Amino acid sequence: MGADIDVDVAILGSGLAGLRAAIEAARTGRDKLVVGVFTKTQVMRSHSVSAEGGTAAVLYTDEGDSFQSHIYDTVKGSDFLADQDAVELFVKKAPEEILQLERWGMPWARRPDGKIAQRFFGGQSYPRACFAEDKVGFFEMSTLYDTSLKYDNIVFYPEWAAVDLFVENGKFKGFAALELKTGKIHKVSAKACVLATGGAGRLYSFATFGYSSTPDGYYMAYKAGVPLKDMEFVQFHPTALVPSGILITEAARGEGGILVNAKGERFMKKYAPEKMELGPRDIISRAMYNEMAEGNGVEGPDGVKHLYLDLRGLGEEKIKTRLAGIREYCMHLAGIDPIDEPIPVRPAAHYYMGGVDTNIYGATQVAGLWAAGEVGCVSINGANRLGSNSTTECLVWGAITGKAAAEYVLAGHNHSSVNNSDSIAIEKHVYDELLGKAPRENPYDIRDQLQANMERTCHIYREEKTMLEGLQTIRNLKQKMFRGVVDSSRYYNTNLMNVLEIEMMIETAEVILVSALNRRESRGAHARLDYPKRDDVNFLKHTLAYYTEDGPRIEYVSPVITEYVPTERRY
């Protein structure tokens, strides 16, 4: 058992949202508050570094772009499920965040006049994605990480994974964290906490996520009594490199790349005649799926079908200066140079629109607990997120929640400290039930089965029958005896971490399936073969899933609609 730790504001996760929150909390409470950043990976290893293409914000209203346009694009992209008040806040705050990053040293690409340059992104009707080569997330992370080092009152706890949140009488009091390096479980008391643990990640086998992306935050909050909202909406990104699943950014299409099938046809003509390759992701992914189902796919070396993303029209110069990163991935890992050859791509699981239910300011129903970034659901993404909105969301709500959390503590809100009885359950689970016990089934096989099951039953297209099978499979997996950790070493025991993650993955997958089964309509990324139409009468609603002993309990709430009444989505 580890030492007890006490911080004023705890930030869980060090992705874009977590770091932004940490800086905001630290500068709000400079000299007064200690901000602890607890993160499962080392700080700069967070998944956000993989974001490639861009970060959306309206910068130049004098040149034709407008807040209204960004709001409308986002709402329309979300298939009208987004909360419009949140979207408005988002759009208005976004430019501030871009500029703040700029003044902290972000190497944004520039226009000839020295101002920040912007590019097109899917579903956005104006070039409003700010970018820095095609390593946007990486540069943003570097900038935030470096800037956070300025603050003496930020204390990093790298490779400390939160494993259990403690809530008492509707108030947050702390959490248990596993220090990977020493294998100790520490009790951490915090007066306020921002959950920023990122997306649910690798529930699918073909995914753009890194290995460390697992639904820890979703599950911990869910188990602590906070509902998960809209979990059925999983975004599939149209263009992931075959076979690794590494993302080929949407910016490749924003810069002029086109999608072609085995016959060499630019098939998007059929599906989104106006926007073509720059339609929203749900529509393009479905189009690709259809093309492949109709036999227009290319057979890859492993028998997996794929299509092509053709960048040859862009020219060498543009590829080298604006898409250097993906060119490198293609050359190094797939052995092709996009200047001369089309890229083999296929849709992959990429983003979770849903998440921990919060109000417009990122606060959850638990006092003292906020959620920001992909783990939260404010919701601005509704049923489908627009490309380049997510990194902005991380920044905007990172700042909002970081500030709110710090002010909450400065206002003197009381909290009780974590005591030994809080952590009994998790310690018993780890030390008595897992460590040193040989599992009867290989946990990694269980994970593979889970991912295959999600790919098969809850992918781009869904229907009742297969989803029921999928749910059954998951409930079987839950029972299986994979709980046990062969590695009994205390030091850097990733085997233990993995088993904990797999448990959380199974529970989260269950929430996704149950939410998806209950939404009997097609909206945004949730496309059902048995209910192919959007149903605003019954389902213009957010799903809320509450934890119960025997699976999620589903409730619904209406989204906030201020200005834009739902209409049919056409691109």
Add this chain to the structure above:
Amino acid sequence: MSTLLTALRTWLVPFRYGLERWSYTMQRISGVVIALYFVMHVASTGQVVGGPSVWTLPPYEYAKQVWLETKEFLANPLFDAGLVVLAFMIFFHSINGVRLVLAHFGLILKKPTRPEYPYHPGSMSRIQRVIFWVSVALATAALVYSLDVFFKVLQP
């Protein structure tokens, strides 16, 4: 002790890390060898004027005597061979040293750019490579020349 082993391994084994690493190792070895020779050289020429015990003007003939004795003493092929190697090292160290001075003042490097895959570090610019090989070539020439001086290899 283990630091010493690490030191010897990293300082003296330049394989697999490219040309500059060879330069680094050779510059270091040659620097040390020249420095040690220099100390010896100062000590031995000091003999000419009578060795460390004499701090006033000795008789001319005496000095000449000592010089000839010293020359005799050093006149063996092993010492000559040492001088041959030394010639190589002095030339390598000096010319490569000029390259290092220039590089340390940021002079013969490429300008920073957007890296383009596959990466060719600009610090190892073409001109750097040229100077490196020039120093090796000149050092080799010096080696051959001194082989000729000491062992008459070029003469029939």
Add this chain to the structure above:
Amino acid sequence: MRAKTIQLLHYITGLGILVAGGIHLATVFLLSPYEASMSFDGHPLSVIAVYRNLFLAATLQALLVLVAFHGFNGLRTILSELHQGPTYLKLLNAVVIAAAAVVVVYGTRTIVIAHLLGNA
């Protein structure tokens, strides 16, 4: 002295050696046959003749100081990378300075005496 100043001197002495050492090697190898240069006297560039020439003697003196600085500072650099810590570094500096001083003093004596000897 600041590390930076010492480093600058290291470069300057290196370049200086290039000049002074060039002259030295030229007198020994290029301007006259090696055997002749090695003779004690009786030749325009014999050992004693070199010392007697004020310019060449001054060159040797410069070379002595330059190489002593450059070489010993080089050795100091290497040794300071082997082990760290304030006491060690202080000791190292003291030893290196002392050794360099001994070499310079001893070499200067050779040059001065040989110069005067030649003129005698």
Add this chain to the structure above:
Amino acid sequence: MLEEVKFKVLRYDPDKDGKKRFQEFRVPIRKGMTVLQGLLHIKEKIDPTLSIRFSCRMATCGSCGMMINGLPRLACYTLIEELKTRTVVVEPLRNFPIVKDLVTDFEEFFNKHRSVKPYLIRIDTYVQEKSNTMYLQSDEELVRYVQFAYCIKCGLCYAACPVVATDKTFLGPQALAQAYRYYADSRDEAGVDRLKPLGDGSSLLRCHFAASCSQVCPKGVDPALAIQLLRKEVLLRS
């Protein structure tokens, strides 16, 4: 075309006897398979006690640096076929203390990064923190430093540098490249204040331009270049 290679993996667990030893595994390989995938095969199918640090699997997060056949490389970015050997020897990164197996301790490395003040320093702090303005920068000015901003902090350069191997007071290529990255940024106003501390002791001047750092950097950062440019400024301006 299923083939097999032998993985020789250095194992170390401070909990057991604390001795380092090599363990061998046979791993079936496919075309395009990376060393990381090979190690994951070992962990997931053969020996779950193997500890590895990894995350993004796309050479962007900097987690998976290790010595592969004697050179520091990213496991996720090294194709097994590119090694052209039937035996893949995997050891933890040199110049870092080992935590367990292939996992090394980066604390000192990150502290050195922090010590060079890797953030924009401005005189107009109020504007920097509170305003809503944009500092202008031309593409030319951007290119002066952006190469060094590519650094993913993977530590490969640090493992390759012969000076770091013995001199722990040397800041190392990564931190020094970052010092230059911010110094060269047209928006930074710290100027000589950044150079001064580097002119003393062995923080910068110990670099002998071995350039092994640039040789192994997976991101084309070229820290050796940054260090020489920085050294020039330190020598002439500080």
